[in-house]
Amino acid sequence: MRPFIVKPFQSFSGTILLPGDKSIAHRAIILGALSHGNTIIENFPVNKDCLATIAAFQKLRVKITRKDNKVIVFGKGLHGLTKPTGPIFSGDSGTTFRLLLGVFAGQPFKSELIAGRFLSRRPMLRVNAPLRLMGADIKAYSLGAEEYPPVTIRGGDLGPIVYRMPVASAQVKSAILLAALYAQGISRVIEPIATRDHTERMLKSFGADIKADHRKPNTITIRGNKELVSPKKIYIPADISSAGFFIVAALILPHSKICIRKASLNPTRMGAIRVLKRMGADIKVTKSPLRLRSGQASHQATKYEPMGDIIVKSSRLKGTLIKKEEIPSLIDELPILMVAACFAKGLTAFQGVDELRVKETDRIKSMIENLSKIGAKIQNLKAGKMENIIIEGEKPLRGKRVRSFGDHRTAMSMVVAGLAASGQTSIDDVSCIAKSFPDFLKILNTLSNK
Numbered sequence: 001m002r003p004f005i006v007k008p009f010q011s012f013s014g015t016i017l018l019p020g021d022k023s024i025a026h027r028a029i030i031l032g033a034l035s036h037g038n039t040i041i042e043n044f045p046v047n048k049d050c051l052a053t054i055a056a057f058q059k060l061r062v063k064i065t066r067k068d069n070k071v072i073v074f075g076k077g078l079h080g081l082t083k084p085t086g087p088i089f090s091g092d093s094g095t096t097f098r099l100l101l102g103v104f105a106g107q108p109f110k111s112e113l114i115a116g117r118f119l120s121r122r123p124m125l126r127v128n129a130p131l132r133l134m135g136a137d138i139k140a141y142s143l144g145a146e147e148y149p150p151v152t153i154r155g156g157d158l159g160p161i162v163y164r165m166p167v168a169s170a171q172v173k174s175a176i177l178l179a180a181l182y183a184q185g186i187s188r189v190i191e192p193i194a195t196r197d198h199t200e201r202m203l204k205s206f207g208a209d210i211k212a213d214h215r216k217p218n219t220i221t222i223r224g225n226k227e228l229v230s231p232k233k234i235y236i237p238a239d240i241s242s243a244g245f246f247i248v249a250a251l252i253l254p255h256s257k258i259c260i261r262k263a264s265l266n267p268t269r270m271g272a273i274r275v276l277k278r279m280g281a282d283i284k285v286t287k288s289p290l291r292l293r294s295g296q297a298s299h300q301a302t303k304y305e306p307m308g309d310i311i312v313k314s315s316r317l318k319g320t321l322i323k324k325e326e327i328p329s330l331i332d333e334l335p336i337l338m339v340a341a342c343f344a345k346g347l348t349a350f351q352g353v354d355e356l357r358v359k360e361t362d363r364i365k366s367m368i369e370n371l372s373k374i375g376a377k378i379q380n381l382k383a384g385k386m387e388n389i390i391i392e393g394e395k396p397l398r399g400k401r402v403r404s405f406g407d408h409r410t411a412m413s414m415v416v417a418g419l420a421a422s423g424q425t426s427i428d429d430v431s432c433i434a435k436s437f438p439d440f441l442k443i444l445n446t447l448s449n450k
C-alpha cells in the first residue's frame, strides 16, 4: 500500500450532498427484514459496514436488492428468518455484530457470528450479559473477564428485562430493544447517559409499542410480541459523522464556506455542532419543514429523523470544556474535534473519553501519536478511572508521516489536519476509509480551492 499524500488547501467551498447515516442505515435493513411489507431505502450509504448488514440478512434468506444507493428490503416479519447454513460474517462492523446478537437472541435456532481482524478485539460482554439475562444461550471467546467474537447464540423463549446499562452505548441499548421485540411482556432499558436514539425512532415508525418513560430519565419501555409493519419508504439523511470532517475543514481553512444539504439533525447526534458553536464556530442549521401530503407525512425521514441544511464558514475558534455527559452525542466525532481543538485559542479539554479505547482502534493512542507528530500539544490525563484529553491549540502544525492504524475516522481526521498543516502529510494507509465513507476523498477534492 502506497502512502497517501495530503497537501494543504488554501480554502474550501461548495455545496454537498453526503451518503446517508450509517447508524440509521443498519437499522433500516434490520427492521425492514423483521417487518411485514417492503421497505424502500433511499440515500443508503454504500460502505463496507452497511453492506455487511445487507449480506448478513441475505444469508438469513431475506431478499434485499440494491441499485446504487437505493435498497429494497422484502420483509419477512419477526419470525420469518431462516437458520443460516454457516457462520455470519460481520466484517469489522460493530453495529452489525452487536445488533445482530439482539436479533439472534429472539431466534429459535443456533447462529454463529464471526468478525474481522479489528472487531475480533472489541468487547462483547456488554451485549452478551443482558441477552443472557433475557434467556439467550450464548458462548463467546473469552479472555480474562471479557468476551470477544466469535459468538454462538441460541435464542427463543425470551423473557422481558429491566436493565440498567453500565456503559452508555447505543449498540448495547439497540441489541436489547431488538431482543425485547421477541420477549413476552414489557422490557425497560435505563441508560446512564442518553445515546443515539435511531432504534427507538425507527421502531416507532414500524409500529412497535415503544416509548420513553418521561417520569424517569433515560428510560425506554417496549412491549414485545407485536409484529412490525414497514413504513414503506425511508429516506436516510446525510451522516452527521461524515459531515463532521467537512465541517471542521471549512472552519479551520481560511475563506471557506460550505453547505451540507439534507443532513441528519437528530439531537442525540448533534453534540459536535453544539461544541463547535461554543468554540465560536459560524455554523447555521436550518431544519427542513415536515412536508405533509393529504394529511400524511410524505417524508419518513423528516417525521422520524429530523434533517436539514448546515452552512459553515471559516471561524476563529477558542478552547472549551467537553463534559463527559456530552460524549455519547459526539463519540464518533472526537478524533475530528481533537483536530479542531489544535486550531483553537487556548485549552480544550475532553472529559471521560474512555470509550475511545474500544472503538475500531484505540483512538486515544492513535490521535495522540499522530497529532503530536505534526506538532500539536496534546496530552492524556487520567483522573481516577476516567480518561481525559487536553489540547493546547494554535501550535504550528507541520506535515509528517502519520498512521491511520487501519481506522477510518483516524484516517479522515488526519487528512483534514493535513489540509490545514504546512508542508506535506503522508498517511500510511487510507483504504480503511471505505468502512464508512468510500467517496470521502473524491467529495473533498470537489470542495478544494488549492
Ligand code: S3P
Residues within 6 Å of the ligand: 022, 023, 024, 095, 168, 169, 170, 171, 172, 174, 196, 331, 332, 355
Ligand atoms: C453506533 C453507536 C456507537 C458509535 C458507532 C455506531 C450505533 O457505538 O460509536 O459508530 O450505530 O449504534 P457504541 O454504542 O459502542 O458507543
